[in-house]
Amino acid sequence: MKKALKLGDFELFWLNGGSFELDGGAMFGVVPKVLWSKKYPSDQDNYVTLINSPILVKTLGALIIIESGLGNKLTDKQKKIFRVKEEWQILTDLNELGIKRQDINYVILTHCDFDHSGGIIMLQDGNFTITFPNAKHIIQAKEWEDVLAPNKRSANSLWPINHAQLKDSSNLFLVDGNMEIVKGVRVFHTGGHNRGHQIIELESRGEKALHMGDLLPTHAHFNPLWVMAYDNFPLDVIALREDWENKGIEANAWFTFYHDPFMLACKFDKNGNITDKWIG
Helix, strand or coil, rough: CCCCCCCEEEEECCCCCEEEEEHHHHHHHCCHHHCCCCCCCCCCCCEEECCCCCEEEEECCCCEEEEECCCCCCCCCHHHHCCCEECCHHHHHHHHHHCCCHHHEEEEECCHHHHHHCCEEEECCCCCEECCCCCCCEEEHHHHHHCCCCCCHHHHHHCHHCCCCCCCCEEEEEEEEEEECCEEEEEEEECCCCCEECCCCCCEECEEECHHHCCCCCHHHHHHHHCCCCCHHHHHHHHHHHHHHHHHHHHHCCCCCCCCCCCCEEEEECCCCCEEEECC
């Protein structure tokens, strides 16, 4: 049975949304390998492992999933290109927790790149269907505009197959800016990684967690200058990461991770030292 990180009255469970490998240079941009490899090891081909771990948030009145994993629709060619190591298993994990996919009330996506939104539409008996049929899917309006009309760069990660069934459904809920979804669960439009990126703040009984998505993909990216080659607006990422890290540190907040195979959440001090961590 999975262990929960307690956050006041909330419980947070990390689910297995699959793992893959990407080039370490792309993940750390202009940072020399001699520096980033001290915090995040790579293989002989310079690839680093990334997990995709959706977070189940159990509040007193709702079941929420943050991000959705790789999904089960990748072709053999795509699995080879992205060096997929573990398959998407979040429904199995939910079942072990006694939760059916129909029980989920909200799905919150920081953004719609394939590694974050691949699990919102699943392949079942040869047909595509919404994985969480009773859930409102919370996406920034600017992000949805780009989903419908991606540019040459974003088309490489905003795949129509991951969003088609949402388009005309009652499951799609677009947010324009900042909003409280349920008590203690708030989204903030940030941009930075891409135009419609949002982060999620969780707060219960004075305890707080920040899910910064791809603004802080792993613990090794704490330094605001360590931006990814995948970031569309790197100067914005630097400013946003610095601002939100300072807010989180001041609030003694947990920083939750979606891609980090070494820890699922941690707390930092102002110098970037890890003062506490959660590995499940």
